[in-house]
Amino acid sequence: MYLAVGRARPPDGPVPTGAPSPARPAGRRRLTGTVVALGAVSLVTDISSEMVTAVLPLYLVLGLGLSPLQFGFLDGLYNGVTAFVRLAGGHAADRWQRHRLVAGSGYALSTLCKLGLLLAGSSTPALSAALAADRVGKGVRTAPRDALISLNCDERDLGRAFGVHRAMDTTGAMLGPLVAFAVLWAAVDAYDAVFVVSFCFGLLGVLILFAFVPGRESASARAPGTAAATLGQTLRLFRVPAFRRILVTATLLGLAGVGDGFLYLVLQKRLALDAAYFPLLPLGSAAVYLLLAVPLGRAADRIGRRVPYLLGHVALLGVYVVLFSPVAGWPLTVLVLVLHGAFYAATDGVLMALGGPVVPADRRAGGMALLQTGQGVGRLLASVGFGAAWTLWGMDSALALAAVALGAVLVLARVLLPADPVSVTAREPS
Amino acid sequence: MSLPPPSLRARITALTAATAVLAAVAVGYTVAAADGDGREPVSAAVPGLTLDQAPGLYHAARKGEVRSAPYSPSDGGKADGARSRDTGLSCDRFHASGRSAVCIARRPGPAQKAKVSVLDRELDTRRTVVVGGIPNRARVSPSGRMVAWTLFVSGDSYASSSFSTRSGILDTRTGYLIKNVETLQLYIEGRRYHAPDVNYWGITFADDDNRFYATVATKGKTYLVEGDMKTWKARTLRQNAECPSLSPDGTRIAFKKRVREGSQDPWRLHVLDLGTMRETPLAETRSVDDQAAWLDDSTLAYALPGRTRGTSDVWTVPAGTSATPPRLILNDASSPSMVQGGG
Numbered sequence: 001m002y003l004a005v006g007r008a009r010p011p012d013g014p015v016p017t018g019a020p021s022p023a024r025p026a027g028r029r030r031l032t033g034t035v036v037a038l039g040a041v042s043l044v045t046d047i048s049s050e051m052v053t054a055v056l057p058l059y060l061v062l063g064l065g066l067s068p069l070q071f072g073f074l075d076g077l078y079n080g081v082t083a084f085v086r087l088a089g090g091h092a093a094d095r096w097q098r099h100r101l102v103a104g105s106g107y108a109l110s111t112l113c114k115l116g117l118l119l120a121g122s123s124t125p126a127l128s129a130a131l132a133a134d135r136v137g138k139g140v141r142t143a144p145r146d147a148l149i150s151l152n153c154d155e156r157d158l159g160r161a162f163g164v165h166r167a168m169d170t171t172g173a174m175l176g177p178l179v180a181f182a183v184l185w186a187a188v189d190a191y192d193a194v195f196v197v198s199f200c201f202g203l204l205g206v207l208i209l210f211a212f213v214p215g216r217e218s219a220s221a222r223a224p225g226t227a228a229a230t231l232g233q234t235l236r237l238f239r240v241p242a243f244r245r246i247l248v249t250a251t252l253l254g255l256a257g258v259g260d261g262f263l264y265l266v267l268q269k270r271l272a273l274d275a276a277y278f279p280l281l282p283l284g285s286a287a288v289y290l291l292l293a294v295p296l297g298r299a300a301d302r303i304g305r306r307v308p309y310l311l312g313h314v315a316l317l318g319v320y321v322v323l324f325s326p327v328a329g330w331p332l333t334v335l336v337l338v339l340h341g342a343f344y345a346a347t348d349g350v351l352m353a354l355g356g357p358v359v360p361a362d363r364r365a366g367g368m369a370l371l372q373t374g375q376g377v378g379r380l381l382a383s384v385g386f387g388a389a390w391t392l393w394g395m396d397s398a399l400a401l402a403a404v405a406l407g408a409v410l411v412l413a414r415v416l417l418p419a420d421p422v423s424v425t426a427r428e429p430s
Numbered sequence: 431m432s433l434p435p436p437s438l439r440a441r442i443t444a445l446t447a448a449t450a451v452l453a454a455v456a457v458g459y460t461v462a463a464a465d466g467d468g469r470e471p472v473s474a475a476v477p478g479l480t481l482d483q484a485p486g487l488y489h490a491a492r493k494g495e496v497r498s499a500p501y502s503p504s505d506g507g508k509a510d511g512a513r514s515r516d517t518g519l520s521c522d523r524f525h526a527s528g529r530s531a532v533c534i535a536r537r538p539g540p541a542q543k544a545k546v547s548v549l550d551r552e553l554d555t556r557r558t559v560v561v562g563g564i565p566n567r568a569r570v571s572p573s574g575r576m577v578a579w580t581l582f583v584s585g586d587s588y589a590s591s592s593f594s595t596r597s598g599i600l601d602t603r604t605g606y607l608i609k610n611v612e613t614l615q616l617y618i619e620g621r622r623y624h625a626p627d628v629n630y631w632g633i634t635f636a637d638d639d640n641r642f643y644a645t646v647a648t649k650g651k652t653y654l655v656e657g658d659m660k661t662w663k664a665r666t667l668r669q670n671a672e673c674p675s676l677s678p679d680g681t682r683i684a685f686k687k688r689v690r691e692g693s694q695d696p697w698r699l700h701v702l703d704l705g706t707m708r709e710t711p712l713a714e715t716r717s718v719d720d721q722a723a724w725l726d727d728s729t730l731a732y733a734l735p736g737r738t739r740g741t742s743d744v745w746t747v748p749a750g751t752s753a754t755p756p757r758l759i760l761n762d763a764s765s766p767s768m769v770q771g772g773g
């Protein structure tokens with residue numbers, strides 16, 4: 001395991017060009033141990049959270065006898081909280097330069113919530129508080145974690161690093177429900193056992209994080225003596241043209257989407273699928289995502305991250321077109337799930353690899369939080385818009401509208417996205 | 431941090447130890463929770479036990495086993511839980527009426543599946559239907575010919591905690607199965623209505639095996655609908671009337687009405703007189719989230735959460751304005767239905 005010491009870390013101001021980078025070993029470069037460790041943390045943590053997500057409906061309705069009304073009502077309120085929490089987490093990590101601590105506290109909070117769910121019993125306020133805290137934990141940790149990946153990895157390997165991380169993340173997400181149902185099969189209707197096992201996995205993730213991911217002792221992202229990034233300085237990232245363009249593109253592309261939920265809903269309706277198989281559709285996409293994340297990440301490193309990012313959205317456009325076409329049955333399912341998984345593999349980690357280098361290291365987490373939030377808000381609004389369009393004009397019209405919108409934004413994105421990632425070491429931010 | 435960070439080897443050792451401890455906790459708790467009473471959903475009745483031989487209050491007891499407790503609504507008092515007989519069935523929902531009974535049992539596994547078993551009076555399985563979802567409601571028509579069910583399905587919308595319902599109807603005489611009643615031609619306040627968010631639940635049949643009542647929800651509003659099997663049409667009767675249950679004499683509908691906004695104690699049981707279309711709140715003032723069952727023409731039974739988490743008790747209340755308070759008739763039970771002896 002070695003720590004990649006890439007180019008000299010830039011201070012938050014104009015930087016000298018031509019900083020020498022250390023000689024790279026020829027041939028395949030090994031991936032940083034830190035990135036693998038972060039991947040392992042995500043894998044284990046996702047097992048923990050997906051376990052609970054998979055059985056939560058069963059638990060609440062059958063185990064506790066609640067009506068869906070009682071918690072669905074409050075569940076929707078928390079979607080907006082995530083955006084704010086993500087930005088707060090990113091900024092806190094930057095300000096204190098303690099990415100590992102902020103990410104770790106997010107992981108720890110989510111882990112504790114599993115016990116909270118157990119102790120909450122049938123009390124609706126307690127349950128929704130536990131679920132809300134879980135969501136806060138999730139929001140707080142994503143930006144610092146992605147910043148850690150980008151800071152502990154040579155810029156040229158960012159695509160592969162994020163690809164590896166996302167692949168391990170998705171593996172955990174796929175294993176989670178299997179573990180949950182294994183527990184339920186072994187101990188019939190013992191939802192408390194599911195929560196305890198989930199807690200154990202979550203705790204393991206936190207331990208891996210603190211054991212194997214370097215914290216404050218590693219090379220600090222800012223030169224000693226300079227002030228910590230204030231909120232104002234983070235917001236000044238908007239003045240960096242490259243960052244601004246990437247953020248706007250990501251938000252617009254998010255807005256032109258449809259939302260995963262609706263995508264699967266349209267697919268279900270086209271396939272006339274038995275309700276029992278609904279949960280298996282996202283698994284199909286996840287499997288494709290898992291397989292393609294690393295290859296596409298590597299490709300992003302070789303040919304530039306812009307191309308896979310745009311092509312990924314072309315794949316999404318392909319999904320809409322296929323759903324519209326007369327293709328039916330198995331070919332339809334396979335095409336949609338493969339294209340959808342490829343879309344995620346080509347865009348999710350690649351966006352972070354695209355945006356990372358244009359943000360100075362001492363504002364990395366905040367910058368990534370902004371990117372994730374922009375995309376997230378765009379997608380949220382897109383979901384609402386698509387739902388409205390469906391209700392007003394019907395499924396086919398809404399889908400056609402989405403396809404046209406995505407096509408238009410793609411054309412725009414090709415112009416908007418900077419030609420290649422403009423690293424801060426090469427150009428001054430204006 | 432003044433100490434040097436521990437070496438890699440030390441960290442690996444510590445983590446391995448921690449993993450072993452956590453694994454032990456996880457496995458140990460799971461094994462302890464498997465208290466040996468892992469009842470597989472079985473739908474084979476105890477040989478020889480029939481509905482005629484064991485009349486009384488049929489119910490699903492704590493672990494889902496269906497039992498028959500001696501009980502008479504007119505006598506008053508509690509159902510005799512101690513002398514109840516086990517049918518051998520294990521169901522999440524059960525209902526017996528006329529010449530049939532229905533048992534819905536969840537099947538374990540990642541795919542949310544449930545098995546709907548239609549039984550005859552000898553409690554032999556006549557037909558099984560595998561459906562997707564979590565069992566919610568089950569009803570048999572008064573004659574026993576029509577069987578209806580509702581399941582919760584998650585996955586219609588991406589938020590994993592939001593549900594929609596899937597209701598199905600089986601005609602046991604013709605064998606005709608409707609897996610999803612959302613194909614009904616719905617008329618809201620006289621106008622033909624289409625929407626993708628339509629959900630039906632709580633179907634109850636009249637004794638002509640053609641007319642039925644149910645709840646439909648769309649765009650945040652719930653309606654009581656009256657449906658017709660032959661024409662496959664449904665029209666709304668009134669708003670805010672959920673989980674209807676038709677009385678044995680066919681003149682009144684018991685339902686739960688939303689009386690409070692929010693998620694705390696939202697429901698109140700009412701009875702609608704179909705002749706006068708007047709609603710009467712019942713003496714049960716607590717929030718009842720159940721499709722009430724008519725034990726006879728003047729008594730309703732329903733389940734309320736019990737003292738221990740995850741259990742419920744069966745209560746009865748007179749079906750009309752009466753000074754008589756609700757009465758607890760059976761602990762640790764749900765899905766009540768009254769079966770008379772004889773044919």
